[in-house]
Amino acid sequence: MSMSILDVKPVFLLSDILIYILVASLVLFFYQLMRNPLSRARWRAVFQTATGMSAFVVICFYVLVALLDSIHYREPLPILADQQTVHYSQDVRSVLDLIFVGVHKRSEKTYSSPFALQLFTKENMQDENDNLYRGFPELKYAGQHLDDPTKQRQDVVTKSLIAIFMGLLVSAVIVGAHKLWRQYRKPANALPWWSAYLTITVLIVVGSWAIGLSHYYHISGTNIVGVDVFYQSIKAIRTGVLIGTLATLLTLPIAIVLGISAGYFRGWVDDAVQYIYTTLSSIPGILLIAASVLLIDVYIELHPESFSIGAVRADFKFLALCFILGMTSWTGLCRLLRAETLKVSQLDYVQAAHAFGVSNMRVIFKHILPNVTHIILIAMVLDFSVFVLAEAVLSYIGVGVDPSMASWGNMINEARSELSRDPVVWWPVLSAFVLMFILVLAANVFSDRVRDAFDPRG
Amino acid sequence: MFAYIVRRTLYAIPILIGVNILTFALFFMVNTPDQMARVQLGDKHVSEEAIEQWKIQRGYDKPLFLNSEENSQGLFTDTVFYQKSFNLFLLEFGRSDAGRMIGADIQQRMWPSLALAIPTFIIGIAVNIVFALFVVMFRATAIDTAALILCVALLSISAIFYILGGQYFIAKLWHWVPISGYLPGIEAWRFLILPVAIGVISGIGGGTRLYRTLFLEEANKDYVRTARAKGVSETSVLFKHILPNGLIPILTSVVVVIPSLFMGSLLMESFFGIPGLGSYTLDAIQSQDFAIVRSMVFLGSVLYILGLILTDISYTLVDPRVRLS
Numbered sequence: 001m002s003m004s005i006l007d008v009k010p011v012f013l014l015s016d017i018l019i020y021i022l023v024a025s026l027v028l029f030f031y032q033l034m035r036n037p038l039s040r041a042r043w044r045a046v047f048q049t050a051t052g053m054s055a056f057v058v059i060c061f062y063v064l065v066a067l068l069d070s071i072h073y074r075e076p077l078p079i080l081a082d083q084q085t086v087h088y089s090q091d092v093r094s095v096l097d098l099i100f101v102g103v104h105k106r107s108e109k110t111y112s113s114p115f116a117l118q119l120f121t122k123e124n125m126q127d128e129n130d131n132l133y134r135g136f137p138e139l140k141y142a143g144q145h146l147d148d149p150t151k152q153r154q155d156v157v158t159k160s161l162i163a164i165f166m167g168l169l170v171s172a173v174i175v176g177a178h179k180l181w182r183q184y185r186k187p188a189n190a191l192p193w194w195s196a197y198l199t200i201t202v203l204i205v206v207g208s209w210a211i212g213l214s215h216y217y218h219i220s221g222t223n224i225v226g227v228d229v230f231y232q233s234i235k236a237i238r239t240g241v242l243i244g245t246l247a248t249l250l251t252l253p254i255a256i257v258l259g260i261s262a263g264y265f266r267g268w269v270d271d272a273v274q275y276i277y278t279t280l281s282s283i284p285g286i287l288l289i290a291a292s293v294l295l296i297d298v299y300i301e302l303h304p305e306s307f308s309i310g311a312v313r314a315d316f317k318f319l320a321l322c323f324i325l326g327m328t329s330w331t332g333l334c335r336l337l338r339a340e341t342l343k344v345s346q347l348d349y350v351q352a353a354h355a356f357g358v359s360n361m362r363v364i365f366k367h368i369l370p371n372v373t374h375i376i377l378i379a380m381v382l383d384f385s386v387f388v389l390a391e392a393v394l395s396y397i398g399v400g401v402d403p404s405m406a407s408w409g410n411m412i413n414e415a416r417s418e419l420s421r422d423p424v425v426w427w428p429v430l431s432a433f434v435l436m437f438i439l440v441l442a443a444n445v446f447s448d449r450v451r452d453a454f455d456p457r458g
Numbered sequence: 459m460f461a462y463i464v465r466r467t468l469y470a471i472p473i474l475i476g477v478n479i480l481t482f483a484l485f486f487m488v489n490t491p492d493q494m495a496r497v498q499l500g501d502k503h504v505s506e507e508a509i510e511q512w513k514i515q516r517g518y519d520k521p522l523f524l525n526s527e528e529n530s531q532g533l534f535t536d537t538v539f540y541q542k543s544f545n546l547f548l549l550e551f552g553r554s555d556a557g558r559m560i561g562a563d564i565q566q567r568m569w570p571s572l573a574l575a576i577p578t579f580i581i582g583i584a585v586n587i588v589f590a591l592f593v594v595m596f597r598a599t600a601i602d603t604a605a606l607i608l609c610v611a612l613l614s615i616s617a618i619f620y621i622l623g624g625q626y627f628i629a630k631l632w633h634w635v636p637i638s639g640y641l642p643g644i645e646a647w648r649f650l651i652l653p654v655a656i657g658v659i660s661g662i663g664g665g666t667r668l669y670r671t672l673f674l675e676e677a678n679k680d681y682v683r684t685a686r687a688k689g690v691s692e693t694s695v696l697f698k699h700i701l702p703n704g705l706i707p708i709l710t711s712v713v714v715v716i717p718s719l720f721m722g723s724l725l726m727e728s729f730f731g732i733p734g735l736g737s738y739t740l741d742a743i744q745s746q747d748f749a750i751v752r753s754m755v756f757l758g759s760v761l762y763i764l765g766l767i768l769t770d771i772s773y774t775l776v777d778p779r780v781r782l783s
Binding site: 291 | 487
């Protein structure tokens with residue numbers, strides 16, 4: 001019986017649903033901001049810089065990968081003769097895996113270096129005459145198409161050129177289409193589109209090269225259990241992006257509600273809020289996070305029946321981690337919002353609103369909130385990169401995401417023993433470093449631009 | 459001033475009680491005392507008597523928050539929470555769940571922590587100030603832009619990569635210093651030089667950028683313009699006007715972390731095998747030794763609050779216009 005893509009069973013992990021809701025609400029939030037002429041001008045200032053534009057494109061690219069990796073399904077298992085119902089595989093796959101046709105199935109035995117044709121470690125082998133000897137076994141899934149291993153260099157160059165050419169073609173189509181659309185829409189505006197075009201072209205060409213060659217080689221080698229490192233570090237993008245957005249957005253409601261009410265109502269509300277955030281911020285953050293993560297571990301241990309599928313358990317633990325990060329990191333923003341609200345609520349127009357008998361809720365939503373939005377926005381983009389970096393540290397301490405989940409933190413954690421091997425295994429840590437660095441750098445550059453544009457103090 | 463300090467100290471008490479309630483709630487939600495006893499006794503087939511014995515020895519045999527069997531006074535005092543927290547306020551940490559004296563451990567381990575944290579802190583600030591001043595000297599030129607880009611790039615790298623990179627290149631490849639470990643006394647410098655260097659380097663990106671902003675803020679003030687208008691040389695403006703005044707916000711902003719230096723660095727100490735308080739805490743988290751973690755959380759909170767008070771005092775010292783009330 002042939003299987004088609006329609007036979008699969010969709011899996012909706014909690015974090016998948018959340019990330020789609022979050023991205024949708026973020027888009028809506030920015031759309032709403034764009035309608036306000038003042039913030040529209042500020043956003044223009046962000047995108048008028050070439051670096052801001054380029055950083056935004058990079059972030060969008062990462063988010064897109066994360067979204068693709070958040071549509072999950074389980075493949076049906078082959079149907080046996082006397083079987084009535086279809087059973088589904090325990091492995092949860094995502095749409096991103098479709099792009100990497102079968103890379104996840106092409107696991108080697110253990111370490112192999114980038115573009116290698118043989119394993120990294122020697123094993124006992126037998127030659128034709130049944131003599132035992134020590135040698136490097138051939139890889140099962142690298143360079144299988146080669147008749148002659150000595151021609152590998154030539155083969156890599158040809159395949160790279162083809163893949164790069166394809167990438168250029170695709171990006172030319174995208175850039176061209178956008179240019180056409182702009183011509184019809186409006187007379188040329190001053191935004192530095194060339195920067196966006198350049199970034200898109202570079203991303204697509206590199207992506208096309210990497211995916212194209214991944215079908216024939218392990219372009220970043222394989223890790224200790226033989227999984228393709230490039231594939232693994234791309235899968236980690238979802239973890240990084242999700243932890244950044246989810247934890248950031250979880251800090252917002254508490255910080256906003258407590259910060260604004262403390263600054264607006266003062267009196268005992270202010271005292272209570274100040275007490276809560278001083279108490280929370282006086283506990284060393286990492287200890288608080290560690291204690292809460294241990295709590296989650298125990299909960300999972302006591303309720304094994306709810307977490308039968310590995311991916312569901314990892315997902316629950318992951319969401320809990322985001323929640324904990326959010327719950328322990330809102331104090332800074334809360335303090336800033338309280339101070340700003342104290343200032344804003346003394347201004348004449350707020351006093352005037354009071355004199356007219358406008359209700360508290362209306363004053364807060366119409367007059368206070370719009371005037372502290374820049375603080376929220378700046379904190380949002382700043383926190384994102386902080387959380388992405390925090391994930392690595394937490395995984396190292398052993399209170400990070402589930403070890404079964406692809407994450408840069410887990411890859412770095414393994415790097416400790418890999419770097420002390422001789423000869424050294426450097427490719428997993430380098431892959432994690434490059435992908436993480438690009439994301440955090442883009443987020444930091446973007447947050448700088450947002451701060452320049454939105455912070456009235458300049 | 460004195461009245462202010464007394465009031466702030468008294469205000470710290472409810473905060474510390476809150477900290478204790480939070481840590482208790484978190485840890486006892488994780489582990490009941492029975493489970494803790496099982497973990498520490500290490501055997502799956504532990505007898506009930508042994509567990510009871512362990513709980514009595516460690517003082518975990520009472521109810522957690524409320525003792526309903528006692529009369530009005532013992533209702534709160536005769537509980538695990540009260541007995542364990544009250545001693546913390548007297549800085550008596552008692553025994554760890556594994557049976558060691560925590561106070562003695564802290565006294566022994568604070569020296570390596572301080573030996574690592576103090577040089578990192580002082581050299582780090584000095585290096586960042588020098589770099590920031592250098593960048594400010596070339597403000598609004600290509601050097602300024604390049605330095606800013608470099609700073610953003612440097613602060614986008616996780617601290618772990620700095621550690622892994624330093625350990626790999628300097629210690630393993632070039633064999634300049636030992637990879638990890640520690641020796642007490644004067645011999646310690648060989649083990650400390652690499653972590654201190656890495657600590658300083660990993661802070662350069664963020665520190666230089668922040669200090670540059672603070673210096674620039676100072677450079678745009680009226681008195682600086684006046685000085686220039688009167689014909690003061692650019693070097694003199696930088697070193698006699700901008701530097702001393704720019705140092706004020708820098709120093710008051712770092713005062714808050716000074717007491718916390720005592721706690722050591724979790725990452726550095728565990729990567730470099732330095733037997734300080736940071737690695738002590740990390741080991742305790744991993745072996746789920748509640749008594750140690752609770753003591754360290756308490757100590758950390760006390761030091762943080764101390765830092766806040768010191769910050770306020772430092773404001774009055776550098777700026778006579780500020781009055782504490």
